[in-house]
Amino acid sequence: MPYSPEHKVQTRARVVESARRLFNRHGFEQVTIDQVMASAGLTRGAFYHHFDSKDDLYAAAVASFETCNPFATANADQVVKDPKRMARMLVDLYLSDEVLENIDLHCPLYALPSDVARAGLEPQQAYTDLMRGMRHIYRCALKGIRDADRRAEAMVALCVGGMVLARTTNDPELRKSLRESARHQALALLKLD
Structure with a gap:
């Protein structure tokens, strides 16, 4: 008996989640399709029912970040409710100890x-979409402000x-100081002229 469409969606999601975690830990080059599938509890043969290549899976893994961070991929026509609060929340969460750890x-x-x-190109497009989503949230929070686009991009940066x-540093104090400095400057950009 063939699997239901829902089963296929769930299986694909499990593979993407497994890949996302492994890529985050080890990088694209170090992770094999066999490792991803074993981590997902599936065989290598099942991989090709869901993806054309490792690049295709990588793009899906990058794009999947929206499932673990709901404000990461807002698109340009999406209305952001309470954008100033959302922008501040994103800065605070993004640079937090919990996320770093x-x-x-x-x-x-x-x-x-x-x-x-x-x-x-597929992974680069997924990455670009995430960056644009983050920028969109900051742009919404800065709506009506002179140089809002530049400020939003500076906040992303x-x-x-x-x-x-x-x-990249093994110095705990520097880790904290770098993030606190970035947070301070990003929130300063949210202030109105």
Whole structure:
């Protein structure tokens, strides 16, 4: 008896979640299809029922971040309710100790930039969409402010850059200081002229 369409969706989601966690921990090059499928409790043969290639899976894993962070992929026509509160919440969450310490939930924007830069067009598009979603939230919070676009992009750069740098140092004080500085500057950009 064939599997139901719902079963196929659930299985694909399980594979994507497994891949996202493994890519976050080990990077694109170090993770094999066999490892992803074993982690998902499936065989390699099942992989090709859901994905055309490892690049296809990687793009799906990058795009899946929206499922673990509901404000990561807002699109340009989506209305953001209470955008100032949402923007502040995003800055606070993004640069938090909890997010830094939980490798499995790291956002691809700071967890995978080098991998994505070397990846194919599909992963790069998924990464770009995440970046645009984050920028959209900040733009909504800055609506009507002169240079809102530049401020929104600076906020994205501060959040992502702050986390990239914090992840790369083994000095706990510097990790905290980098994130606090990025948070302070990002929130300062939210203030009205």
